[in-house]
Amino acid sequence: MATANATRFLYLARHGEASTDETELTERGRRQAALLGERLRGIPFSAVHHGPLPRAAETARLVHERLGEGIPLHASEPAGDYVPYVPRREELPEESADRLLGFVEQFPEAERSRGPELADSATARFTGPADGDDPRHELVVTHAFLAAWLVRDALDAPAWRWLGLNHANAALTVIRYTPGRPAALVMVNDMGHLPEDLRWTGFPPELRA
Secondary structure (H helix, E strand, O other), X not given: OOOEOEOEEEEEEEOOOEOOOOOOEOHHHHHHHHHHHHHHOOOOEEEEEEOOOHHHHHXXXXXXXXXXXXXXXXXXXXXXXXXXXXXXXHHOOOOOHHHHHHHHHOOOHHHHHHHHHHHXXXXXXXXXXXXXXXXXXXXXXXXXXXXXXXXXXXXXXXXXXXXXXXXXXXXXXEEEEOOXXXXXXXXXXXXXXXXXXHOOOOOOHHHOO
């Protein structure tokens, strides 16, 4: 049986900018995805995973086209769009509890009820050291909530703390999992591959730089 002796490099990218009805990427979103693919070209990925919704699937396809041949491309429900954890009021800072709970409650019950199970599956599938002896590089094209959840997990922060961690469209986060060491954030929400006019999409206006 293989043991988890190898370092895993997990690359997380939020999908590109989507159309208003979220059935496809906008032209800006397609440019973002292409530039993300160019940035990642040459990395020895063992697989590219993506959520099942069109905006993530199209982003992953455009990135995958630029990575070279022979890299598997997989749709994955745990890489999808859902609320990973619904906090209790007593977990939250008193001054922000109403705002945070109101934010979570605006999402459909199905996303909130199944979210924790899917988040657990994503954590089990995509995080931690890898089996075997050789480093593993995997890309997950996902949504803002799962990216925030996995960053929170890497920092061993409280479960509710995925709230408030924002990711721009087609931004890149990399987490390194080395046996015997804590998870390390190599980069978070990096947009160095995007020109100024394609950065910060998907952020609330007050948070855009």
